[in-house]
Amino acid sequence: MRLDRNFANGCFIDAASDERIAVTNPATGAVIAHVTGATRDEAIAAVDAAAAAQKGWRKLPSAERAVYLHKLADALTECAPAIGAALALESGKSVADATNEAIYAGQITRYHAEWARRIEGEVIPSDTPDENLVLHREPIGVVACLIPFNYPVYTFMRKVAPALIAGNTVVVRPSNNTPTSAFEIARAVEKAGLPAGVVNILAMNHATAEALCTHPKVGMITLTGSVGAGRKVLDYCKANIAKPSLELGGKTPAIIEADADLEKAARDLVASKTTHCGQLCTAIERVYVQESVHDRFVALLKKHMSAVESGDRSEQPSLMGPLVNDASRESIHGMVERAIAAGATLETGGRLPQGKGFFYPATLLSNCRQDMEIIQEETFGPIMPVVKYRTLDEALEMANDHQFGLSSVLYTENYRSAMKIANGIEAGELYVNRTPADPYQGFHAGWKRSGLGGDDGKHGMLEFTQTRLVVMKY
Numbered sequence: 188m189r190l191d192r193n194f195a196n197g198c199f200i201d202a203a204s205d206e207r208i209a210v211t212n213p214a215t216g217a218v219i220a221h222v223t224g225a226t227r228d229e230a231i232a233a234v235d236a237a238a239a240a241q242k243g244w245r246k247l248p249s250a251e252r253a254v255y256l257h258k259l260a261d262a263l264t265e266c267a268p269a270i271g272a273a274l275a276l277e278s279g280k281s282v283a284d285a286t287n288e289a290i291y292a293g294q295i296t297r298y299h300a301e302w303a304r305r306i307e308g309e310v311i312p313s314d315t316p317d318e319n320l321v322l323h324r325e326p327i328g329v330v331a332c333l334i335p336f337n338y339p340v341y342t343f344m345r346k347v348a349p350a351l352i353a354g355n356t357v358v359v360r361p362s363n364n365t366p367t368s369a370f371e372i373a374r375a376v377e378k379a380g381l382p383a384g385v386v387n388i389l390a391m392n393h394a395t396a397e398a399l400c401t402h403p404k405v406g407m408i409t410l411t412g413s414v415g416a417g418r419k420v421l422d423y424c425k426a427n428i429a430k431p432s433l434e435l436g437g438k439t440p441a442i443i444e445a446d447a448d449l450e451k452a453a454r455d456l457v458a459s460k461t462t463h464c465g466q467l468c469t470a471i472e473r474v475y476v477q478e479s480v481h482d483r484f485v486a487l488l489k490k491h492m493s494a495v496e497s498g499d500r501s502e503q504p505s506l507m508g509p510l511v512n513d514a515s516r517e518s519i520h521g522m523v524e525r526a527i528a529a530g531a532t533l534e535t536g537g538r539l540p541q542g543k544g545f546f547y548p549a550t551l552l553s554n555c556r557q558d559m560e561i562i563q564e565e566t567f568g569p570i571m572p573v574v575k576y577r578t579l580d581e582a583l584e585m586a587n588d589h590q591f592g593l594s595s596v597l598y599t600e601n602y603r604s605a606m607k608i609a610n611g612i613e614a615g616e617l618y619v620n621r622t623p624a625d626p627y628q629g630f631h632a633g634w635k636r637s638g639l640g641g642d643d644g645k646h647g648m649l650e651f652t653q654t655r656l657v658v659m660k661y
Contacts, residue, residue, distance in 0.1 A: 189220035191366065193229065193390060194373035196236035197383025203229055208363050208390055213509040213545045214279040214499040222366045225389040230358070230399040233387040237329045237356040238404040240384030245326050245354035249303040252352055255381050256300035262375035263293035263344070270375070274340055274368040278511075279544075280463065281504035285340075285368075292344040292372075295627045299348035302648050306353065319659040324652045326354030327430060328406035331399055333420070334369065335411045336362035336511050337466040343372055345627070346409050347386065349648040355407070358387045358399060364511055366390045401426040407651065410434070411468070414636050432640035432650050435633060436565045437468040437593030439623065440586035442608065443484055444579065445477040447598035448620075453487035456571065456596075459622040461495050461507045461549050465569040469594040469616070469623035473555075473562050474573045475582045481575045485534065485553050488571065493535045495549040495569075509545040510568060516545050519568040526552055526561035531572065557585050565591070579604055587613040592634030594623045615641065 190207075192199040206224030211217065225233075244252070263270070271286030278285065311320040332346040339362055350357050361369035369388050376386045391399065400408050400423035409432040410420045417433040424431045443452055459471045476484045498506035510516045516539070523537045536550030547568055555562055555572040562572055576582040586595060595614040599605055605619050615632040616623060625631050625643065632641025640650045 188218070189367065191220065191222040191370040191390075193223055193225050194370065194376070194386075194388040195229065195233040196387065197377075199373070200229065206392070208366065208392075210277050210364070210367055211512070212276050212279065213511055214501065216543050216545070219276050220367050222370070222390040225391040225395055227395050227398040230389060230391060230395050231402060233358050233389055234329055234399065234402040234404050236384040237358050237387055240382055241326070241328055241354075241356040244351075244356055244382065244385055249306055249352065249354070252354065253300040253303035255379065256296055256348060256352060259375065259379040259381065260293040260297040260300065262378040263296060263372070264290055266371060266375045266378065267293070270340055270368055270371040273371045274365065275501060277365045277367050278336070278339070279500060279508040281500040281508070283504055284500075288338060288340045292340050295341070296344045296348040298627055299352045299648060302349070302352050302645070305645075306648070306652070313658075315660075317661050319661070321657045321659065323655040323657065324353075324649070325655055327651060327653050328355060329404050330355045330357045330407045330409060330651065331405050332357050332359045333396070333408065333410040333412065333416075334359060334361045336364035337463060337468075339365040340368050340372065342411050343369060345642050346411075350409075350651045351385065353648060353651040355651055356385045356387075358389065358405075360389060360391055360396055360399065363390060397423060400424075400429075403427050405429055407432065409640075409650075411642075417638065430653075432642075433638040434468065434631065434642060435593075435636060435638045436591055437470075437633070437637055438472040438563075438565050438589055438591040439469050439594045439596060440589075441471045441474045441596040441622075442579075442582045442586060442598070443474065443476045443480070444597070444599035444601065444604055445479045446600045447480075448600070449480060449484050449487055451620075452598040453484060453491055455622045457488065457491040457495065457549070460571050461492075461569050464497075464508050464510050464547065466511065466567055469625065471571065471596065471622060472565060474571060475576050475585055476573055477582070478575050478577050481573075485551075485573055488551055488573070489534045492549040492551045492571065497540065497546040497548060499544065507549065507569065510547055511545065513545050515568065516547050519547055519566055519570060522561055522564065522566055523550055523552070523570060526555065526559055526572065529556075529559055531555045531559065531561065536569070557588060563589070579607060583608060583611050587611070589613075590636045593637035594618065596622055
């Protein structure tokens with residue numbers, strides 16, 4: 188059985204303890220690998236190595252750092268089959284989807300490499316005639332990167348690439364659900380010839396993660412995860428006033444106006460909700476439908492949701508894959524049962540399947556209300572609750588009546604409706620007549636409890652910098 192070692196200071200290290208983290212294939216429930224759990228001392232040593240490497244890395248001209256990132260992008264592309272094979276087994280994705288994720292990780296790495304000559308400061312007018320104010324952009328130092336299970340390869344480089352081009356070094360903690368793909372990325376880092384200590388990758392338990400994140404040489408912690416995990420990271424940041432960057436939960440509302448292309452909207456929403464079994468922060472989580480087209484649209488959703496079949500994607504890639512573990516499945520099923528008890532109508536799905544693997548059917552619930560748990564709490568699964576509305580103002584009010592504000596969706600052919608929602612939605616993103624896709628040249632940032640800071644684009648790259656103002660008297 189596969190056994191992965193941690194990667195620190197430029198090499199795979201022999202384990203200092205006997206701790207092993209089991210990795211399960213969620214499509215079968217079988218253990219498919221083990222990774223060595225880093226000790227507290229190993230985590231501290233990795234931070235020290237990253238801090239030592241950062242002194243030289245930051246002094247490299249950004250154009251030279253970009254050369255390394257382009258080499259890493261090449262290596263990720265070349266290693267994509269191996270990365271994808273590992274990811275498919277540990278996540279339940281199809282090999283094709285997992286391999287494409289690795290290729291996409293290479294693309295975002297190359298994108299951030301191209302910021303090398305575009306990390307700009309500012310010259311600011313002074314109130315004094317014989318004085319210049321010059322604002323510099325500088326790296327933060329060592330960044331702790333905490334990676335989620337759902338898109339662990341893409342998110343890995345979504346955080347690491349901008350951190351590196353800005354002159355930082357990183358210590359990465361992959362999810363314990365999906366760590367084997369991270370160690371395949373380590374092989375790509377080796378292949379690219381990055382200096383020792385610039386990228387360090389360690390699997391670990393929560394106690395060791397705390398030691399990593401509260402190390403005084405860690406200047407920033409970036410997390411994609413739950414609100415609970417975000418609160419824990421904020422606690423870690425207090426130790427040394429480290430900078431947090433948090434992409435947390437989402438509850439994407441989709442507003443369907445009467446003039447929308449209903450067939451397209453239904454197909455799009457079902458695809459969003461069933462991709463990776465709904466385990467996306469921006470997947471459609473609640474649907475608001477104008478009352479004059481409500482029944483018709485629910486019928487379309489039911490047709491498309493009922494056609495979705497679950498199963499092992501290694502055998503049939505067109506199927507919807509599994510949830511991450513059985514605890515997630517039990518939690519989701521409990522939410523569905525409570526929604527039905529509170530008055531929702533089960534249109535399709537909503538049952539616990541028999542057999543191996545952590546599968547759950549595509550589930551549609553109509554007659555939901557704004558105050559229901561299924562509308563207020565993130566499901567992170569293939570559950571689609573529907574609420575009827577009368578006016579667009581009412582839909583906007585319900586969409587905003589929420590703790591989360593990550594992404595949002597509107598289907599309409601009326602530009603006035605589009606502008607009303609664009610100017611009034613309380614979310615970091617609005618997608619009009621399409622579902623979320625997080626373009627990496629944009630800025631993926633949440634409002635409210637959906638996070639602090641953000642990823643992607645110029646603004647995501649600048650998250651990994653700090654400023655120095657130089658006041659020059661002459």
